[in-house]
Amino acid sequence: MTDRATTLKGIRIVDLSMGWAGPLAARHLADMGADVIKVESCERFDWWRSWEATPEWIADNGAEKSERYNGVNRNKRNVTLDLESAEGRELFLQLVKKSNAVIENFSGSVLPKLGLDYDTLKQANKDIILVSMPAFGTTGPWQKFRAYGSTVEQASGLPHMNGFAEDLPTMQHVAYGDAVGGLNGASAMLVALRHQARTGEGQRVDLSQVEGLFPLGIHGILHQSALDEAPPRNGNAHSEFAPHGVYPCLPDSDSDSEPTWLLVQVFDDNQWLALKRVTGEALAHFDKSYNSGPARVSVAQQIDEALAQWTSTQEANSVAAVLQGAGIAAAVARRAFDALHDPHLNERKFWQWQERVFVGNQPNGSAAYQVNGQPIAIVNPAPTLGEHNTEVLGELLGQTNAQLEALETKGIIGTKPRMPGTRS
Amino acid sequence: MFEGALAGLRVVDIGGSVSTQYCAKLFADHGAEVINLEPPNGFATRLLPPVVSNEHSSNASALHGWLNANKRSVVASALNEVDIKRVLTSAALLLDDGNNPGWLATGVNVRSVISWFGTGESYANYTGSDGVCFAMNGMLRTIGRIEGPPLIPTGYQAQIVGGNTAFIGSLGEVIASELGNRTEPVNLETSIMEAMMCFTEVGVVGSYNSGLHAERMGVNRFPPTYPMGVYPCKDGWLGVTALTPSQWHSFCELLDMQEFADLPLFQTAVGRLEAADILEPMIQEKLLLLSAEDVFYRGQQQAVPLARVPTMEELFRVDQFVERGAFTSINFPAGTQLTVPGTPFRLFTTPPIAGGQVAALGAHTGNYQND
Numbered sequence: 001m002t003d004r005a006t007t008l009k010g011i012r013i014v015d016l017s018m019g020w021a022g023p024l025a026a027r028h029l030a031d032m033g034a035d036v037i038k039v040e041s042c043e044r045f046d047w048w049r050s051w052e053a054t055p056e057w058i059a060d061n062g063a064e065k066s067e068r069y070n071g072v073n074r075n076k077r078n079v080t081l082d083l084e085s086a087e088g089r090e091l092f093l094q095l096v097k098k099s100n101a102v103i104e105n106f107s108g109s110v111l112p113k114l115g116l117d118y119d120t121l122k123q124a125n126k127d128i129i130l131v132s133m134p135a136f137g138t139t140g141p142w143q144k145f146r147a148y149g150s151t152v153e154q155a156s157g158l159p160h161m162n163g164f165a166e167d168l169p170t171m172q173h174v175a176y177g178d179a180v181g182g183l184n185g186a187s188a189m190l191v192a193l194r195h196q197a198r199t200g201e202g203q204r205v206d207l208s209q210v211e212g213l214f215p216l217g218i219h220g221i222l223h224q225s226a227l228d229e230a231p232p233r234n235g236n237a238h239s240e241f242a243p244h245g246v247y248p249c250l251p252d253s254d255s256d257s258e259p260t261w262l263l264v265q266v267f268d269d270n271q272w273l274a275l276k277r278v279t280g281e282a283l284a285h286f287d288k289s290y291n292s293g294p295a296r297v298s299v300a301q302q303i304d305e306a307l308a309q310w311t312s313t314q315e316a317n318s319v320a321a322v323l324q325g326a327g328i329a330a331a332v333a334r335r336a337f338d339a340l341h342d343p344h345l346n347e348r349k350f351w352q353w354q355e356r357v358f359v360g361n362q363p364n365g366s367a368a369y370q371v372n373g374q375p376i377a378i379v380n381p382a383p384t385l386g387e388h389n390t391e392v393l394g395e396l397l398g399q400t401n402a403q404l405e406a407l408e409t410k411g412i413i414g415t416k417p418r419m420p421g422t423r424s
Numbered sequence: 425m426f427e428g429a430l431a432g433l434r435v436v437d438i439g440g441s442v443s444t445q446y447c448a449k450l451f452a453d454h455g456a457e458v459i460n461l462e463p464p465n466g467f468a469t470r471l472l473p474p475v476v477s478n479e480h481s482s483n484a485s486a487l488h489g490w491l492n493a494n495k496r497s498v499v500a501s502a503l504n505e506v507d508i509k510r511v512l513t514s515a516a517l518l519l520d521d522g523n524n525p526g527w528l529a530t531g532v533n534v535r536s537v538i539s540w541f542g543t544g545e546s547y548a549n550y551t552g553s554d555g556v557c558f559a560m561n562g563m564l565r566t567i568g569r570i571e572g573p574p575l576i577p578t579g580y581q582a583q584i585v586g587g588n589t590a591f592i593g594s595l596g597e598v599i600a601s602e603l604g605n606r607t608e609p610v611n612l613e614t615s616i617m618e619a620m621m622c623f624t625e626v627g628v629v630g631s632y633n634s635g636l637h638a639e640r641m642g643v644n645r646f647p648p649t650y651p652m653g654v655y656p657c658k659d660g661w662l663g664v665t666a667l668t669p670s671q672w673h674s675f676c677e678l679l680d681m682q683e684f685a686d687l688p689l690f691q692t693a694v695g696r697l698e699a700a701d702i703l704e705p706m707i708q709e710k711l712l713l714l715s716a717e718d719v720f721y722r723g724q725q726q727a728v729p730l731a732r733v734p735t736m737e738e739l740f741r742v743d744q745f746v747e748r749g750a751f752t753s754i755n756f757p758a759g760t761q762l763t764v765p766g767t768p769f770r771l772f773t774t775p776p777i778a779g780g781q782v783a784a785l786g787a788h789t790g791n792y793q794n795d
Binding site: 052067068071135136142150154162164167168172189190192194203206208210212216217227236239240244245247248263267312325329330333337338340341345347348363366370371 | 563738
């Protein structure tokens, strides 16, 4: 697993994106072997390194210690260029000339303000692809509006499909729009790259991250569209299946009173019969008349109470394994961290460990598509700021050492972040 | 007939899961010829609710319709071996859910399997579901009221994520063969559970480094910041996120809470999150008296990332979505029309296909019976 993937060998992508969504999109392309060159500047560095930078944080090399940043920028190269300077901008356009595509996830006002709109990029390289993935898309009245992954989720309406009716519309408790935006960004780029591979032609690509979440809320959108009524918010209850919920088990050994929670979903009548066998007397009073889904749904609350009473005497991990052994969808509501020790993920070599300066040995989750039975190799950890200035600006763009030194003196390139407004 | 950036590609779906169909849908949206090679009674998705009225039961699923517009439906058993072999060998991509082990990649094509866990011993016989994936990636534990129970995200979200992830790997390999980067057939395998780790993998590393773990803090309360949630206003719902000090400052001004704007405790996201119980009642009370529409626009003018949070009824009328044509219309075999989301990304020179026709079961079988 030491060789870099060659799937997208020969394709070069300039990654202007920041935060989570855009860098994750470009990470997929880097994992597949594209030469992804991330461009930051010493003052306008990726805010995913920190949104609360201080001089102390800079002095402590905080910019290199963000697991968020490091997690989504592996397998890439990194250069710094101050795009607000004429020289930085010119070098950027030279890089565009030698690339297949640019990806960015700024709000719609940023590239034009930098004098780097699509027409300008096209003058440098008439076949360039530009994937723009602002939250609300590159057209329409909200094209310049700002958003995070949480904003994207809110604007998609998805919270109206989750939780209990008596609670507030419920979010997914991560910056949900970001990771999905990353998937759509990579997808959009690949579609454009395929057209370019066939015809040589580049183009603009417009991705609205908010619209990218509609497929995840499709069940609610179609409920409204097909039935002309709002989707219900029934907590963990399901309109077709019962039991269907999350049930309390015995507390973890290192916890005092908080139950460990167990997901149980019975999707068919055979699974119901299997659940009755596993739980013994606990569900025995639900006789044959409840051997159909609709019958069980009609008494879902009573089943939930009986099942919860039984699970509350059980150790969660053991009972999850027993239920799965009986063919029932069950899983402990575990910590994300527990996935690091998941036997199945480790059998499949999902976690790849990489030594990274400033932070040491770190786990990295593989791309979720394995090729011929092997995960795609993660060869290089996330680059440090400006790590490849010489390699890219020198070897690729032909800047001499003296020119590079002059650029560094002027603060146009560098390897350490600076507080905004401190360029000499 | 087929236009778009993926024109000229044939994709054959023999799996018929939500994941394989979503993956294939992205191909179809951009002009690939997608053939559903279905069993005699059709793919199981044909029966998923909700259903549209006035359509035959095998064609009436709204979800199936949305997933399969512009695809072709062929009943596999109506083709002879030669026909099937010709269809398969001419495909750039075969999509499977893991239940058809004999259908291997041939020539230079890609066989892409999407299953809950992928191959491997530990979960070889496990039953997967969207909920199981949310439990295993750690998200389920964190959603909902502090006292529990944790809340299962609804719908098919994990399966869509799995399909989208497989699309990336699959199209990458298709391009690889067209670029000459690959000259052999290739077997891809996407685990939906692993795809779902995209939401929490960074958190895993964070916990590894810090020893700290995300726990359930209450509805719409989660790291890295506060305020971040959905609030009722006098005319609808407002989505709020204030992350940076300047966003917090502007948000306080919008709500006429300037006295909190500069308090040192509230200058960091973590500081505000720790003080959320103090701030939450005030923010709720202020916003209830304000217009979500007004605060949204004024906030965005000050670079505060606010959102309207449309109900499903409102969603189809949101200015931004209407202007962009975010929704389109699909036609069912007996003529029913349904409004559905269009494809999430648009190419300007080779635009995606908007809307389309849902094929009745076996509607295209005859097209592929040549011998």
